[in-house]
Amino acid sequence: MTDLNKKIATAAMLGLSAGVVLIGCSSPNGTDASSSASASRSAVPTTSGSGYVDGTYSADGEYGTQDSSIGVTVTLDQGVITRAEVAPHATNETSRDFQNRFAQAAPKAVEGRPIDDVQLDGLAGSSGTPDGFNDALDTIRAAASR
DSSP: OOHHHHHHHHHHHTTOOEEEEEEOOOOTTSOOOOOEEEEEEOSOOOSSSOSBOOEEEEEEEEETTTTEEEEEEEEEETTEEEEEEEEEOOOSHHHHHHHHHHHHHHHHHHTTSBGGGOOOOSBTTBSSHHHHHHHHHHHHHHHHBO
């Protein structure tokens, strides 16, 4: 990280950030499910040519037929995911178990990879939750695009 990026990141931690809200995104399964994302920018655009603004972004991803969703937060540095968190939203015990296992495995599967190279499927025994993750990541890509 350059000295300029460190200074900007420090300024962002002090509360100097910008926000974006996206509404009405469609899910990857073609339904009209709405998802929303809020994105905060913790640094100025990089000059690396990644096409993404460095920062931390969050989105809820929809999947399945029972209004299932998960929360996803990623930190981007030059288009690479440097940190990832997944927040389960399920209330059903079985769904919550799948989401919790996915939430523990997902960061290891995506951290250190370019955001454009990430498309998860069948991770930690969960076949549906990755669809929600991918939906949230699509929303984050849109929010982080220059």
